[in-house]
Amino acid sequence: MPRKRIDLTGQTFGDLKVVGLSDKRGTNNTRLWECKCTCENTTYVLGISLRAGYYTSCGCKHDAKRDKGLVEHIAxxxxxxxxxxxxxxxxxxxxxxxxxxxxxxxxxxxxxxxxxxxxxxxxxxxxxxxxxxxxxxxxxxxxxxxxxxxxxxx
Incomplete structure (x- = not known):
């Protein structure tokens, strides 16, 4: 029996807004959701990862935090x-x-x-x-x- 896909289009998960289902495929040939971050970057994520809260941004927040820490360390x-x-x-x-x-x-x-x-x-x-x-x-x-x-x- 085929699994029913939950439509995540238009939903927001943290800073990510789901644009729609993409043609890209992840692990186990699973289709990925195309998401737009508040920083305007596009990222592709598994639906289960979005719903579980594993992804809340494209990574821009992590990069900014890392860069801030690096600047502070160097200073x-x-x-x-x-x-x-x-x-x-x-x-x-x-x-x-x-x-x-x-x-x-x-x-x-x-x-x-x-x-x-x-x-x-x-x-x-x-x-x-x-x-x-x-x-x-x-x-x-x-x-x-x-x-x-x-x-x-x-």
Whole structure:
């Protein structure tokens, strides 16, 4: 026996107003409802998801909330153009030297040390040994990063 489809045309679910049944298909070949959000975006949703309250907007509210949170985080995290969280970030998975800011430069056959500060990359020099490059990076961290990390601990 075929299931009877409930007509949702014209109904409102949160910020979504159902325009009508679309030709698009969702999971299990189920037809989707075309909905217009208050922000003027169009989205396609399963009827059961609308009726259950899983969808109340096209996602614009989520994006706005996320963007607001990101702006607030950056404002709290940034001091003089330097992100404090980046100073304490873990080693990048692609790092081959095992130390932040130290890399092998094939063209020069030397180790390079650099450090990020106030949105810029500062070259700390090229070294014959990896240990010298690491020492240079650590001295750079003391000079550039330490004052910002000490401010946070107070």
């Amino acid at each position: 709290r995290d940034r001091v003089d153009g330097t992100r404090k969280s980046a100073l304490k970030a873990k080693l990048h998975k692609g790092n081959k030297s095992g130390h932040k800011g130290v890399r092998w430069v094939e063209s020069r056959q030397k180790w390079n040390a650099n450090i990020g500060f106030k949105g810029k990359q500062i070259n700390l020099g090229y070294y014959t040994t990896k240990e010298d490059a690491i020492a240079s990076r650590q001295a750079g961290e003391e000079k550039y990063h330490r004052p910002y990390l000490e401010d946070e601990n107070e």
